Amino acid sequence: xxxxxxxxxxxxxxxxxxxxxxxxxxxxxxxxxxxxxxxxxxxxxxxxxxxxxxxxxxxxxxxxxxxxxxxxxxxxxxxxxxxxxxxxxxxxxxxxxxxxxxxxxxxxxxxxxxxxxxxxxxxxxxxxxxxxxxxxxxxxxxxxxxxxxxxxxxxxxxxxxxxxxxxxxxxxxxxxxxxxxxxxxxxxxxxxxxxxxxxxxxxxxxxxxxxxxxxxxxxxxxxxxxxxxxxxxxxxxxxxxxxxxx
Numbered sequence: 001x002x003x004x005x006x007x008x009x010x011x012x013x014x015x016x017x018x019x020x021x022x023x024x025x026x027x028x029x030x031x032x033x034x035x036x037x038x039x040x041x042x043x044x045x046x047x048x049x050x051x052x053x054x055x056x057x058x059x060x061x062x063x064x065x066x067x068x069x070x071x072x073x074x075x076x077x078x079x080x081x082x083x084x085x086x087x088x089x090x091x092x093x094x095x096x097x098x099x100x101x102x103x104x105x106x107x108x109x110x111x112x113x114x115x116x117x118x119x120x121x122x123x124x125x126x127x128x129x130x131x132x133x134x135x136x137x138x139x140x141x142x143x144x145x146x147x148x149x150x151x152x153x154x155x156x157x158x159x160x161x162x163x164x165x166x167x168x169x170x171x172x173x174x175x176x177x178x179x180x181x182x183x184x185x186x187x188x189x190x191x192x193x194x195x196x197x198x199x200x201x202x203x204x205x206x207x208x209x210x211x212x213x214x215x216x217x218x219x220x221x222x223x224x225x226x227x228x229x230x231x232x233x234x235x236x237x238x239x240x241x242x243x244x245x246x
Contacts, residue, residue, distance in 0.1 A: 005039040170226035179236035188241040203246035210238030
């Protein structure tokens with residue numbers, strides 16, 4: 001059995017353009033191309049597309065996904081790995097939901113909040129390997145020591161500050177403000193100061209981090225939940241700020 005590119009795009013929640021792009025990169029070749037030029041995909045192609053989408057959800061770039069697919073030729077083993085990661089993520093998100101639900105209920109009833117309940121599921125150490133790979137072991141250990149030195153109120157204040165910055169970026173995006181406008185650059189200055197709490201952002205680091213906000217679906221989702229297009233504005237504003245100040 002096979003499906004047309006339009007059918008697959010609709011079922012996978014993506015676009016024909018994206019699937020053609022995957023084909024151009026060698027990530028997802030159609031099983032055949034009809035006489036009319038239409039692309040068709042068989043079951044094996046669907047399994048490969050599922051793996052691509054799963055890896056994108058985990059935050060991998062397309063070049064990284066190509067390397068993973070090339071190195072994991074055992075489809076069953078790869079899917080078992082994906083399944084384990086998804087189940088672990090589902091468990092973590094479930095704990096976050098319960099933490100927020102508990103906070104909501106206790107806040108509404110005027111009951112005392114427990115830090116262990118509020119931050120269950122918000123484990124920063126889950127990114128240890130990724131931070132180490134991107135910026136080195138020293139960067140992770142420095143950030144880890146700093147985070148553990150905070151009390152519960154300080155941790156919450158740090159998280160709230162980032163949320164406030166993200167919301168202000170979203171409001172600026174909704175108003176159509178340019179990345180190099182004074183108002184957006186003032187928000188970016190706050191963002192730079194927030195990052196400076198744990199590290200000394202270089203020009204390359206700041207620009208690269210901004211790009212990651214767009215390339216990595218996890219970061220994009222974190223910003224765009226306040227308003228679509230926020231992550232792109234943050235990236236562009238960070239590039240302007242870095243060029244002018246770093």
